[in-house]
Amino acid sequence: MIPYGRQDVNQADIDAVIDILKSDWLTQGPSVGDFEKTLCKKVGAEYAVAVNSATSALHLACLALDLGSGDWLWTSPNSFVASANCALYCGANVDFVDIDPHTYNISIDALQEKLIFAEKNGTLPKILIPVHFAGQSCDMEAIAVLSKKYGFKIIEDASHAIGGKYQNRSIGDCFYSDMTIFSFHPVKIITTGEGGAILTNQSLLHERILQLRSHGITRDSQLMKNFSHGPWYYEQVHLGFNYRLTDIQAGLGLSQIKRLEMYIDKRHDIAAIYQRSLSALPLVLPYQSNQAYSAYHLYVIQIDPSKVSITREHLFFALHKAGIGVNVHYIPIHTQPYYQQLGFSIGDFPEAERYYKNALSLPMYPTLTRLDQEKVIKIIQENLQ
Numbered sequence: 153m154i155p156y157g158r159q160d161v162n163q164a165d166i167d168a169v170i171d172i173l174k175s176d177w178l179t180q181g182p183s184v185g186d187f188e189k190t191l192c193k194k195v196g197a198e199y200a201v202a203v204n205s206a207t208s209a210l211h212l213a214c215l216a217l218d219l220g221s222g223d224w225l226w227t228s229p230n231s232f233v234a235s236a237n238c239a240l241y242c243g244a245n246v247d248f249v250d251i252d253p254h255t256y257n258i259s260i261d262a263l264q265e266k267l268i269f270a271e272k273n274g275t276l277p278k279i280l281i282p283v284h285f286a287g288q289s290c291d292m293e294a295i296a297v298l299s300k301k302y303g304f305k306i307i308e309d310a311s312h313a314i315g316g317k318y319q320n321r322s323i324g325d326c327f328y329s330d331m332t333i334f335s336f337h338p339v340k341i342i343t344t345g346e347g348g349a350i351l352t353n354q355s356l357l358h359e360r361i362l363q364l365r366s367h368g369i370t371r372d373s374q375l376m377k378n379f380s381h382g383p384w385y386y387e388q389v390h391l392g393f394n395y396r397l398t399d400i401q402a403g404l405g406l407s408q409i410k411r412l413e414m415y416i417d418k419r420h421d422i423a424a425i426y427q428r429s430l431s432a433l434p435l436v437l438p439y440q441s442n443q444a445y446s447a448y449h450l451y452v453i454q455i456d457p458s459k460v461s462i463t464r465e466h467l468f469f470a471l472h473k474a475g476i477g478v479n480v481h482y483i484p485i486h487t488q489p490y491y492q493q494l495g496f497s498i499g500d501f502p503e504a505e506r507y508y509k510n511a512l513s514l515p516m517y518p519t520l521t522r523l524d525q526e527k528v529i530k531i532i533q534e535n536l537q
């Protein structure tokens with residue numbers, strides 16, 4: 153089976169992990185610190201905190217901004233459920249902003265309209281989570297202008313987007329946001345098995361997240377309520393979690409991140425071949441904003457139902473029958489049973505729903521061979537001509 157995405161693990165990665173297995177540290181230790189420093193340097197942020205998943209990263213980022221009961225968090229319906237669930241973990245309310253039909257990212261017009269309405273109703277969001285879908289940045293400059301006007305904080309969900317750029321700045325530098333989170337799940341751009349990180353330029357947020365990552369415990373006497381009892385002493389000052397990344401995982405991450413640029417180049421090469429080979433067919437190919445340089449986590453095509461008689465389902469099954477594991481990203485979050493039960497209805501975010509009906513994610517990963525890609529293209533051509 154040719155999958156839609158997969159990790160690339162080479163001998164250097166394996167050697168790096170074995171070195172750590174033979175060392176004194178398995179859980180969070182010096183390699184996690186090195187990984188965090190490397191992340192900061194790569195993307196140009198002041199601080200990085202590595203955690204055990206992007207889901208944990210989103211949870212801690214929301215807690216660091218004091219999201220709680222009675223607050224609103226807004227995100228994109230065209231995302232993985234984790235982008236919205238983090239609000240519910242904090243006891244806050246979640247709502248969505250419909251997507252732009254070209255970029256499949258949050259629509260700035262829809263956001264503006266919803267903010268005007270929310271201001272009248274007294275339901276302005278405390279946090280907005282723009283999701284850089286498929287690795288292409290949202291229009292962060294426009295979002296930052298609105299955040300100043302309406303007073304909300306911004307957490308970029310860049311789970312798809314490490315290695316991407318916006319206005320020639322690396323995604324993750326937090327120039328237009330309070331924090332950025334990355335995912336290191338195997339299907340994403342680089343992997344630590346499971347893992348994630350929070351990037352920020354604000355020292356207060358950094359301190360809070362460090363504590364929350366490990367039980368809300370501090371060993372820093374400056375942050376303690378009482379005098380230290382001795383060198384063994386620590387204090388729990390918040391209710392935190394065990395969201396730590398292991399040194400084993402950080403060792404893999406440190407080895408993987410050396411190939412970040414190569415991975416992004418490869419993904420662009422693959423996208424260019426799809427673009428060349430599929431542009432004459434009745435398909436919608438990924439629109440690329442001139443402000444953004446995508447990390448191309450996904451290559452999503454849409455069947456144009458007005459131009460072809462076959463459906464997305466037909467093409468999905470034809471490709472699977474040929475051993476090509478295409479997938480669909482994403483089922484709009486508000487249509488999930490759990491969210492329906494919270495009061496959302498089908499029809500609430502029509503652009504995300506329309507897009508979902510026709511979308512198909514083609515194989516896209518750095519080790520996809522030319523031969524395998526030609527096979528994917530051939531099956532699509534045969535079905536659409």
Ligand SMILES: *Cc1c(COP(=O)(O)O)cnc(C)c1O
Pocket residue numbers: 204205206207208231232234235283309311312334335336337346347348
């Ligand atoms: C993968 C993903 C997540 C969750 O990442 P984990 O590391 O698996 O927790 C969150 N948001 C988006 C947009 C994702 O694609």
